[in-house]
Amino acid sequence: MTPTRMLGAALVAVMMALTLTACATMQAEPEPSLYKRLGGREGIANVVDDFVANLVADARVNARFKGMAVPAVFKLKSNLSDQICDATGGPCSYLGRDMKTAHQGMKVTDAEWSATVENLTKALDKRKVGAKEKSELLGVLGPMKGDIVGQ
Ligand code: HEM
Known part of the structure; x- marks a missing residue:
């Protein structure tokens, strides 16, 4: 050369x-994690509060939660928050029971599943969670259906 x-x-x-x-x-x-885009721990806790309030007010599913004492509802909310935080890339570890065990013997129906997803969507809308984040979160929780319904 x-x-x-x-x-x-x-x-x-x-x-x-x-x-x-x-x-x-x-x-x-x-892109920030879904956890961050949901507003971190506080944003998720707010959605969970509204989600559970919607469930308790909904005649299609509230019989399931009727017998629960206040501390049990508190624990359910904290488990749900940890589960969402954990599943969306946040700094939490869900330490509750796996979905199959938690819903064992309940024989949750398809209709109850749909009503529950509707109540979650309503809570996400109330908290002004964007369409993209909403569908991402439903995409994370959706695959749990097989472990929750019909057990
Ligand atoms: C997006 C779907 C759902 C998610 C992410 C979810 C998540 C959870 C979690 C994290 C717990 C707490 C587990 C523990 O205490 O260790 C729980 C408990 C419970 N879930 Fe679900 N769940 C879903 C759907 C449903 C549906 C459709 C029903 C019935 C309508 C239902 C009824 C219950 C009840 C009654 C408990 C309390 C069980 C107990 O404390 O003995 N869940 N769920």
């Missing part, structure tokens, strides 16, 4: 490296 060609090749290599660096720095910021 002549010195001129070598210089040319070196120049091309430097330009390629510069282009690659520019591409790397121009890359969009990674």
